[in-house]
Amino acid sequence: MRYYDQYYSSTSSSSTSSDIDQNSDDVYSPDENVSGRTNHPGKQVVDPRTGRVIKVKRETPDDYLNVLKPVKGPKRMEFNPYLPKTLTPKGYAKYKLMMSVASKQYETLVKRLKTERTLWEDPDFPANDYAIGNIPNFREKIEWKRPHEINPNARFFAGGASRFDIEQGALGDCWLLAVVASISGYPQLFDQVVPKDQELKGPDYVGVIRFRFWNFGHWVEVLIDDRLPVRQGRNTLTFMHSSDPTEFWSALLEKAYAKLNGCYAHLSGGTQSEAMEDLTGGICLSIELNQKERPQDLVEQLKIYAQRCCLMGCSIDSSVMEQKMDNGLIAGHAYSLTGVYPVNYRGRTQWLMRLRNPWGDSHEWKGAWCDGSPQWREISEQEKKNINLSFTADGEFWMSYEDFVTCFTRVEVCHLGLESLEYHENFRGKRRLDEAIFSGQWQRNVNAGGCINNRSTYWTNPQFRITVEDPDPDDDDNKCSVLIGLMQKDIRKKVGADFQPMGFMVYNAPDDLNTLLSRAQLLTKSPIAKSQFINTREVTAQFRVPPGSYVIIPSTFDPNIEANFVLRVFSQTSITEQ
Numbered sequence: 001m002r003y004y005d006q007y008y009s010s011t012s013s014s015s016t017s018s019d020i021d022q023n024s025d026d027v028y029s030p031d032e033n034v035s036g037r038t039n040h041p042g043k044q045v046v047d048p049r050t051g052r053v054i055k056v057k058r059e060t061p062d063d064y065l066n067v068l069k070p071v072k073g074p075k076r077m078e079f080n081p082y083l084p085k086t087l088t089p090k091g092y093a094k095y096k097l098m099m100s101v102a103s104k105q106y107e108t109l110v111k112r113l114k115t116e117r118t119l120w121e122d123p124d125f126p127a128n129d130y131a132i133g134n135i136p137n138f139r140e141k142i143e144w145k146r147p148h149e150i151n152p153n154a155r156f157f158a159g160g161a162s163r164f165d166i167e168q169g170a171l172g173d174c175w176l177l178a179v180v181a182s183i184s185g186y187p188q189l190f191d192q193v194v195p196k197d198q199e200l201k202g203p204d205y206v207g208v209i210r211f212r213f214w215n216f217g218h219w220v221e222v223l224i225d226d227r228l229p230v231r232q233g234r235n236t237l238t239f240m241h242s243s244d245p246t247e248f249w250s251a252l253l254e255k256a257y258a259k260l261n262g263c264y265a266h267l268s269g270g271t272q273s274e275a276m277e278d279l280t281g282g283i284c285l286s287i288e289l290n291q292k293e294r295p296q297d298l299v300e301q302l303k304i305y306a307q308r309c310c311l312m313g314c315s316i317d318s319s320v321m322e323q324k325m326d327n328g329l330i331a332g333h334a335y336s337l338t339g340v341y342p343v344n345y346r347g348r349t350q351w352l353m354r355l356r357n358p359w360g361d362s363h364e365w366k367g368a369w370c371d372g373s374p375q376w377r378e379i380s381e382q383e384k385k386n387i388n389l390s391f392t393a394d395g396e397f398w399m400s401y402e403d404f405v406t407c408f409t410r411v412e413v414c415h416l417g418l419e420s421l422e423y424h425e426n427f428r429g430k431r432r433l434d435e436a437i438f439s440g441q442w443q444r445n446v447n448a449g450g451c452i453n454n455r456s457t458y459w460t461n462p463q464f465r466i467t468v469e470d471p472d473p474d475d476d477d478n479k480c481s482v483l484i485g486l487m488q489k490d491i492r493k494k495v496g497a498d499f500q501p502m503g504f505m506v507y508n509a510p511d512d513l514n515t516l517l518s519r520a521q522l523l524t525k526s527p528i529a530k531s532q533f534i535n536t537r538e539v540t541a542q543f544r545v546p547p548g549s550y551v552i553i554p555s556t557f558d559p560n561i562e563a564n565f566v567l568r569v570f571s572q573t574s575i576t577e578q
Contacts, residue, residue, distance in 0.1 A: 469547055
């Protein structure tokens, strides 16, 4: 991953600080016909207290196969681009219609297989070496078996899902395991990814399993058959598996995610932020833990994140994957950060971090505050009860904040937005962030103007105007935190291309309502905030700004580079798209 520099003329200088001193969404109603777009029956339910659309009841249209179009690769469905992108705030109706159509496809397939009395074999992800892919240093011989062939007592769940169920196999996807373990503790998130009432036996069993993932701006449903790779002659699962040999949901979820990404090999060496977003629809912010870059109030921030709708993970950089260290930690490995707690230790406040190794075994921290360490003797029994302290070789452990920032390289925080769950649902009483989402593409000689270095073409880039209406409720300076993410479509695994370097600029919007910035204004106006330009899947940056209207300009670093993108804006307070 490389970072790219921009330069500014004397009239285009910009502050790099993230603290900047400076109502209704534009939507189509479900029954509105706009420029030949298809009508579909629907009903909006408005919350009388807030005025927000909180639920949409829709029927699957008879012509749903014309409304949606198949895409190559894993069996997914995407919306026809001529449909309105946002039918209700934050694309909720779009999500509901897509899931309704996916359910109808699933039910149709199951009905056909029951009539034929056959078990499904997925033609788009066959049980062969192409599904495995090229995994470095992997020499095992594989055969494919269904769960009941591996264990006669096979079940989808054995007593429900928990973060202690999941164990890593022969694939370097600890980053995925850490996130799966995290969401298993949140039934609302888990049920969205893993639809209920799936079984591996009984009269309705036909070998079809389904999962849902957030993929480039919307949720998709992925169907797989239940054939899994096992070690030849040993009848044990090769990759992700449960600690209970009769439970198979985690192995099947990994297979569905492998299908979404092309093959199992493509899951080796990812990042927690990618998995967090793909399994929640949230947006991730990476925090470097070195003393120069980490915020001074980081522990207080992490405590707030732990109390909000966030998932957190952490890792240690290493040139060698999964290198065991003398202190019990593993470099080049992903951990879940599951709690941040203050305790009274020797008359002062000691911040403790609770982490989990997705391996789920005895590979745990060996320093102060490890399982059974003498420090715990000086903590009251009530405080131990408050933090649910237990000492077992389950991969979960504690360490001090000071040791945490010394040993780990970065923390990745995934903020959940309105697309992360059903629009009207609460998340354990926590408020999700408001969210605006835009999709677009850069086209050569049309709107692929490149970064601000390219002054003759920069003004042609797409522009998106938003209004942040109120300051954060807990901000003493009457400002609001805005988290912006720019994502490009991942084509690495399909065509072998790399990501394009990209980023975005943020400007004060013109006073005229709904007006964007002109060419003349962009030649003289300075951005109030900007991201770095990086060749990665998503570039994110967080800023504190006064309530008001802003224009965001996403661009590639060089001009005339074509790519599809999704721009997302998250805030604690209401965001109006214009």
